[in-house]
Every structure is written in structure tokens, then in C-alpha cells.
Amino acid sequence: MRKSSHTHKETNLHCSLKIFTYILLLLPALALADFDHNEWDGLLREHVRVLDDGIATQVDYSGMAADRAVLKAYLAEVATVPRSTFESWSTPAQLAFLINVYNACTVDVILEEYPNIDSIRDIGFFLSSAWNQKFANLFGEPVTLDEIEHGMIRGWGRYQEPRIHFVVNCAAIGCPALRAEAFVSDKLEMQLEDSTKQFLSDRSRNYYDNGRMYISSIFDWYEEDFEKGWGGIDSVAEFLAGYAAELDVDMATANQLRADDVRIRHLRYDWSLNDTQ
Numbered sequence: 584m585r586k587s588s589h590t591h592k593e594t595n596l597h598c599s600l601k602i603f604t605y606i607l608l609l610l611p612a613l614a615l616a617d618f619d620h621n622e623w624d625g626l627l628r629e630h631v632r633v634l635d636d637g638i639a640t641q642v643d644y645s646g647m648a649a650d651r652a653v654l655k656a657y658l659a660e661v662a663t664v665p666r667s668t669f670e671s672w673s674t675p676a677q678l679a680f681l682i683n684v685y686n687a688c689t690v691d692v693i694l695e696e697y698p699n700i701d702s703i704r705d706i707g708f709f710l711s712s713a714w715n716q717k718f719a720n721l722f723g724e725p726v727t728l729d730e731i732e733h734g735m736i737r738g739w740g741r742y743q744e745p746r747i748h749f750v751v752n753c754a755a756i757g758c759p760a761l762r763a764e765a766f767v768s769d770k771l772e773m774q775l776e777d778s779t780k781q782f783l784s785d786r787s788r789n790y791y792d793n794g795r796m797y798i799s800s801i802f803d804w805y806e807e808d809f810e811k812g813w814g815g816i817d818s819v820a821e822f823l824a825g826y827a828a829e830l831d832v833d834m835a836t837a838n839q840l841r842a843d844d845v846r847i848r849h850l851r852y853d854w855s856l857n858d859t860q
Contacts, residue, residue, distance in 0.1 A: 617676045617768050618664065622657040623687050624765035626650055631763040632859055637777075638785045640760040641859045642690065644697045651694055658687060662720035669722065675768035678742050682766045685731045686752050688719040692728070693754050693856070702854045703754045737808065745808040745822065746775040748801050749782045757788065757799070757853035783829040788850060791832045795846045796823065803849040820845065 630646040647654065661684050669677060689703070692713050696706055706713035717725035726734075736747055752761040759782040766774050783789050788799045802809070802819045809819045816822045823830060824840035832840075839845045 617672065618661075618680050620657075620679070620683050620765035620767060622653055622660070623683055626653060626657075626690075627761070627763050627765060631761055633760075633763050635785075637760065637781045639756075640763060640857070642754070642761060642857055643859045644690075644693060644856075645859075647690055648694050648697060651691075654687060654691055654694075658684075658691060658719065661687075664722070666722040673768055674741065675771040678736070678744065678747070679766040679768050679771050681731060681736050682747065682750055684719065684721065685728060685736070686750075686761060688728060688731070689752060689754050692718050700856060702856055704854050743811055743813055744775070745805070745811075745813050746779045748805050748808065749779045750775060752857075754857055755852070755854045756857050757855075758857065759801075761857065780826065780829045783823075783826045786831075789830060791830060791836060795848055796820075796830075796832075796840070797848050797850055798823070800849045800852045802847075818843065820847065 626647065630643040630650070632641045632643060634640060661680075664680075669680065672680070692706065693700065693703060695718075700706070703713050707716055714729045715727045717727050719726050719728070719731070721731065732751055736742060736744075736751070749759040750762060750766065752758050754761075759778060762774065762778055764774075782799075790797050798819075806819055809822045810817050814822075814825070816825065820840045820843050824837040827834065827837035836845065
């Protein structure tokens with residue numbers, strides 16, 4: 584028997600309601616989805632040279648310059664992210680986003696002057712260094728590198744993550760290695776920990792000798808970030824004690840570090856450009 588037009592309307596209405604309900608259920612998942620860092624990831628994999636099993640890296644800035652259109656496209660996409668969308672992401676997704684943006688902007692800053700540059704400190708002048716010029720756009724306004732790192736990553740107080748100092752890259756040899764992959768939320772903990780271990784394993788930047796611990800100036804500049812209770816630690820020395828294997832110190836020395844009974848000295852920072860040789 585032929586169905587009435589009334590029945591057809593009811594069926595169509597029922598289907599429309601189901602589709603509408605499905606879309607409503609899907610919207611939160613879409614809002615919480617991570618940002619796509621594939622363009623930045625591809626540039627890193629192509630143009631970052633890994634040395635000594637990851638302890639250090641060099642950047643092929645000539646190659647980055649040839650692919651600068653890709654970098655610019657990534658930064659343009661970054662600039663379209665509204666603050667409301669960013670706030671809907673998980674904490675790891677937010678932090679991965681900010682780290683990637685900082686590192687990508689730093690590379691772009693270097694490319695503004697490359698190849699006529701030996702150090703990021705050659706850019707600008709005392710009152711307007713590379714870190715306090717508004718090179719990037721984020722959340723609808725121009726921002727500086729300092730605003731991303733100190734105003735957001737460190738300044739917002741929501742991340743409380745001292746290991747960011749081993750992944751945020753300043754384009755210098757003394758800096759922790761620029762990782763040859765983008766940071767992503769589902770691997771962020773592993774990436775942070777691995778980068779920390781790699782940095783502490785570098786004897787040119789951290790080592791123990793004759794009863795003294797010689798460490799990167801990073802630990803001096805950002806000492807306060809290691810005193811806020813992350814992982815139950817309240818000092819740089821206690822943080823270092825947790826990485827005894829990477830620092831190649833025995834347990835007795837690690838215990839002395841925990842007891843704040845080891846003299847610590849900070850090494851001179853090498854600001855030379857981390858360019859391929």
C-alpha cells in the first residue's frame with residue numbers, strides 16, 4: 584500500500600532530527616581536536632640535522648629559506664586560531680601548540696636576516712632585540728617571542744612545566760636541540776622527557792667534575808621554574824638529581840644534589856647560530 588505524504592514528512596523529520604543530534608554530539612569533539620602541525624613537522628624532518636643521537640641538532644637554514652612559503656603558510660594558519668578555540672583544547676594540545684609556534688617563529692625571525700647573521704642576538708638592538716619585536720600574530724594580535732614564552736607558556740601559570748626550557752629553541756648552539764619533529768599532544772610527555780634527557784646528556788653543556796656540577800646557564804636564568812614543586816622537586820639541584828644517569832653521576836652524588844651539598848657552576852652560553860656546518 585502507498586504511504587501517505589504525511590508519513591513521508593514524519594520520516595523525513597525523524598531523519599533530520601537524527602542528523603541534527605549527531606552534529607550536536609560531534610561539535611565538542613571537533614572543538615577539542617588538536618591543531619594540525621603537519622606543515623611544521625615536515626619542515627623540521629627535512630631541514631633539521633640530528634647529531635649524536637639527538638643530543639644536538641643543526642638547522643639547514645638555506646633549506647628552510649627555500650621552503651619559507653611553507654613556513655609562512657603554517658604561521659598564517661596559526662594566526663587564524665581564535666583564543667576561544669585554543670581554550671577548548673586539552674592542556675597538552677595547548678602547550679604543544681605554543682611550543683611549536685615559538686620555535687617556528689624563531690626560525691622565521693632568523694630567515695629575515697639569513698645568511699647575513701651569526702647569532703640571533705645580531706637582530707635588532709638593545710631596546711628592541713629579536714625577542715621583543717612583534718614578528719608573529721597570535722589570537723588576533725601581534726605578539727613577540729617573549730610574550731609567547733614568558734607571557735603565555737610561563738606567565739599564564741597553567742602549565743607549570745620546567746621542561747619547556749629544553750624544547751623552546753633560541754636558534755643558538757647553547758640552546759637545547761631543536762627537535763626534528765613537531766610537538767603533538769598525544770606524545771608531548773614523551774617528547775618533553777626525551778628532550779630533557781638529551782640535553783642533560785650533552786657534556787658540552789652539563790657535566791660533573793671534581794666535586795662540582797657544571798650546568799647550562801638556562802638553570803640560572805630560569806631557576807624559579809624549578810622551585811615550584813613540579814614532580815615533587817623544589818630546586819635545580821633536586822631536579823638534576825632525578826637525571827643522574829643522563830648526567831653520568833653515581834647515586835652518592837645524586838643524593839648530595841638532593842641534599843643541596845654540591846657546588847653548582849653555570850657555563851658560558853654559546854650564542855652562535857645553530858646553522859649546519
